[in-house]
Amino acid sequence: MADYDELRPDVRESQEDSLEAVKSASAPDPRSVVRDLDGDEEGDGVPGGELVDAELTVRLVPQGEDEFVCQSCFLVRHRSQIARVDGDAAFCADCEA
Template sequence: MGADYDELRPDVRESQEDSLEAARSANAPDARSVVRDLDGDDLDGGDVPGGEILDAELTVRLVPQGEDEFVCQSCYLVRHRSQIARVHGGAEYCADCEA
C-alpha cells in the first residue's frame, strides 16, 4: 500500500488544531478595536508608544570618494576599483552584481 506523503502526520495535525483553538480562545483584541484605539490617541502630545521623541540632530561626517573607488551603478555601493567587473557606457558595475 502506498503512503500519502502530502497528508499531515497525526501528531502535527493535533498540534495545529490545538494551536488554532488556543488562538481562538485567547483574549486578543480584534483588528477593528485596535484601529479605533489608535485613531483616538493623540500622539502630538509627545507620548509615543514604546519610545520617546528626542529633539536631537544627527551629525554625519562625509568622506569624499577616493581616487581608487567607484560607485556601482547596480547596487550603488562604493567599491574599490579592483572590484570592477564591467564598464558599460561609462557606468561601472561591481563583481558582486555581475555574479
C-alpha cells in the same frame, strides 16, 4: 512494541490545555482597537516611537582615489572589484555575476 510517533501523555495534555486557553480567550472588539489607535496621535504607545529633538550629524567622507561607485547597485567599491567599464560607468563584480 512502542509507537514512537504517538505523543507523550504530558505533551498531549499541555497541547489540549493550550488549545482550551486559546478557545476561551476573549478577542478584543475590532472597533475598540481602531479607537485606541486613533486616540494615539503622538505615537506615545508605539514602542520606540519617542520623538527626539536632537540634530543628526553625519560625517561625509569623500570618495577615495581607489574607489568607484557601481552604476548598478550604487555602492562605493574598491577599484579591484570593477568587472566592466562602459564609457564613464563602472560596474562591480557582484552586479555582473
